Amino acid sequence: MTDTLDTTPDAFQARLQAFEGRPVGPPTVAPDEVNQAMIRHWVEAMGDENPVYLDEEAARANGFPGVVAPATMLQAWVMRGLRASLEADRARAEGSTADPTAYDELFLLLDGAGFTSVVATNCDQDYRRPLVLGDRLTATAVIEAVSAQKQTGLGDGHFVTTRLDFTDAAGAEVATMRFRILRFKPKPVTAEAPPAGTDAPRPRRPRPALTEDIAFFFEGAKEGKLLIQRCASCGKLRHPPLPACPHCRSFDWDTVESTGRGTVFSFVVTHYPQVPGFDYPLPIAVVELEEGTRIVAGLTGIDVGAIEIGMAVEVELVAVDEDLTLPMFRPAGPAATGAR
């Protein structure tokens, strides 16, 4: 419905709010009565061993008229099944929905205005009475509220609340459900495009928590330098960085740039867990630098079976993503010496 519109924000909001109170399609009658078989499958999947869901005597002993359905199965009784859902989704995607509901119209309107992403935010259910075997439910849906535009961490958008009223065969209310979603404009992604041939951006490594004490190191790495903190009073080097010198207690410090040459003091090869952003098996070493300090860093350019304590390595500053550069170490060239 993207014909000539008054697209001012107020007018747009007025169009959204015109949906409030509109029913969403005809009432849905549950394809099945509340039945023991579906209850059994549900409680097994949930791991809920409460006998009132399966055993008549236990249910009566607990004050129920008979076996009851778990309350949270509420919506399951009126869901239309996988095939019907898939067909409806396909139809909506093709724009060929035969009989658009108010919901469909609302979402076309939001899509057209750029609110193309969706996330569910709330689901609240109120139960008036327990459901028993044989109950046949009817669900009536209405768009209860459409919010003004909100700024959220995901992006700008509108919250849409749909209310479902559930009644039994006698027309009495048994439950109410409110389901809220956020339709939003996704924030633009600023990362580099992934390399050709990949389907999705590569997950990133964990970020360092940059305090004033350690930020210098990672800034230096971005500039291609492996920095070591140095006490400005007594000249002793230290890593990891500290606010004060453990030797002379001075709070003044500067940095030196390491030659980047060292030896492997210890190493691990991690296999599990396999965390997104890393390639496994993953070799990581404690490297003892020529300057005498040690540093934990990934090893690169070497078969994991060939790593040995004492081997000579040299640093390579690697940009693992657009924000983070880390020192890694590879086997040293012939000019370097090793031995420990």
Next chain:
Amino acid sequence: MTRRPAFADTTAICGIGATEFSKASGRSELRLATEAVAAALADAGLEASDVDGMVTYTADTNPDIDIARALGIGELTYFSRVHYGGGACNATVAHAAMAVAGGMADVVVCYRAFNERSGHRFGTGVQDRPLRPTAENAQFAWYSPQGLLTPASWAAMFARRYMHATGATSEALGWIAVADRFHAATNPAAWFYEKPITLEDHQNSRFIAEPLRLLDCCQETDGGQAVIVTSLDRARDLAQAPAVIRAGAQGSWHGQDMMTSYYRDDMAHLPEMGLVARQLWETSGLGPADIQTAVLYDAFTPFVLYTIEEFGFCGWGEAKDFVANGNIQLGGSLPVNTNGGQLGEGYIHGMNGIAEAVRQVRGTGINQVPDVEHVLVTAGTGVPTSGLILGVDR
């Protein structure tokens, strides 16, 4: 340094209580903590109104006052928490004992409870979430982006260097796992009850972080454990034989980090544990020959080797032979982790090890060592740590 804390020989553990140890408790951590404390009170023959102190780990999510409200514990005059994860276990008892001996409280409950299997698991690594720039989070900057993400990987870095320095092989680690599982196999409370392993099973288990294998790593557990500390005089009037606190100590060493003390001269010693050992021996006047059985923290098998050496059960570099061929199993010269340990019974961050030590002192252990006089308990390794020596009341 000759130092003798006032709580040595004047305080005792008078009650222990635990939940089952499982992979899915089906209930909240607070509920587990409350159940464990209630069980410990029942074991001691104490009422909630008798409790006036509570101690737990900084890592524990269950506020002492929530447990107190749930059980009807009223006035508390001592309450504290101890840091550094599993390094805290024995220190909670030492802090409780200090409170009692120092006159701040009479009956102090120490507890730990979590759903570390079904809830937040320690070994799952960190994700690309921005961390608040605190000092503790800043420390991870040297390990997480590099891929050293889990306690197993931090421990493995020590193990590799230790093996290089001492000639120990993965087999030495295997003997520790075998002993743990041997004891667990006869312990109905143990997750691995009736499931012993062989050295071959250990060698065949897959690498988690080389050189650590799956069977070098303790399990993940849902459960709770509590112990109660009071004066020795009071404990003598209660329901169980007292487990006398002969000594208790904490230890942190030069260049201490939390699991990543990689920057000292040497990574083949655990000097913070050596510091604990010296204090325990000096306080108690005992030595390795006076210990009939030990509960040695086994979140990861390599650190058991370090601990054995730091306490002087053998010389440095010799633990690989000390643990071999059943020497640390019931019947050997030093049965270790007679409940199965963190690896075999359950991982309650070391608290269940203290309970096993109490049972060995009482003579009620499933795998009871004959003629127990003194039991050593050590805490988490690679972190600032703690230790206890418990003894029979004579």
